[in-house]
Amino acid sequence: MRLWQNAGLATDQNGNLLPHSPRDLMESQNLSGFEEDKKSNELTWILGKIANYITAGDALVPTDNTLPRHQRPRIGLNQEHILEKWNILMDDLEKWHESLPVSFRGTARTTRLGDAPPGFELSFDTFEQIWFDLPLCAATMQSYHQAKILLLANEPQESTAIRSTVSARLRAYRHALHEVIYHAREVCGISLANSTDSFRINSVQALFVAGQVFQERREQDAVLELLSGIERDFGWTTRYHVAKLNDEWMKGREGNHVDRDGHGHESNWFISTSSS
Structure with missing residues (x-):
């Protein structure tokens, strides 16, 4: 210290x-x-x-x-x-967030248009692009969303000896799930808009954490393209992260009930936030 x-x-x-x-x-x-x-x-x-x-x-x-x-x-x-x-820890993180100057607020949100890279099924409108004036602020806010995912995914439950109901616990799980999806999408949106070399290299761990949240194929492919692009452009290895994500996603497909939405994309009824 x-x-x-x-x-x-x-x-x-x-x-x-x-x-x-x-x-x-x-x-x-x-x-x-x-x-x-x-x-x-x-x-x-x-x-x-x-x-x-x-x-x-x-x-x-x-x-x-x-x-x-x-x-x-x-x-x-x-x-x-x-x-x-x-x-x-959650209180510390929120107090930090509330104390941020205006420079840490995104200056704009836009939709990125274009075709998917060969071998991928994503469309570039999967996430909003979140723009910042300073790369440092973009990287810091991406780390903030990563921190929120880590805390929400590792929230301990009250002892089973304390009176609670099944519905109350399930509400807590659903709330945490909704929150981590939001923060994971923010991580990717920041990456899509900020392309400086230093920012992209520092975004690897945040993208890796965010990628573990997604179960929809289009979102997974977006994370893979962002990570693969970093190694392709800078030689900064991300193949471990890509392999680990693919392994985790495969386990999810084998262990969860996964069906397809009206557009033919894999979706999970519990994870998906898209409207039908």
Whole structure:
């Protein structure tokens, strides 16, 4: 933490973000990109905390998860304790989002038109294009949507000992599903509109996370084309991500009831958000 603080990240002793108060406010306002850099660094800090939360799981000692299954301790953290940590992270992320300056708002949303690349079934109007004035802001917002997907997909449930109903739990699942689809589509929409080299290279992990959300073929193909284009144009390998996504999607097709919509595209009744 000390290293981050020395680099300019304003946190308290518990790692919580603090409002930044530079000594010379007028001077800081004249520094081009100062606020954008600060907010981007803050999100990187939050993403690190999210990664630690996910990898720790319910183990009393995080390294226990690296042991073979039969050697792991049978005692873990209380579910309510894990949920409390999740709520803190979600609150941190939303407070960060609410504090963003106007430069982090998309300047326009458009529809990209054109033909699908050979071998793909996508149409370029699968997602809206989301434009930003600054590549840094585009990359940061894409990481924000990635963070939301990771948190929503890893939300712990209240203990079964606490009175709840089947309908209440299913409502929570449906809400989380609706939210992750929205954020996954935002990730792809930002990629479609922002084509700078640095942005595209930094978008690989966000696209990989977003791709795991989709079950419709057109959306899956869009992610594959975005990832494959990065390796084709820059030599930055994405073939692992492509292979892993294809493997995950195949498991989904084998394990879920999948039918076809009126246009002949594969769709899942529980996942699909398109209107019939």
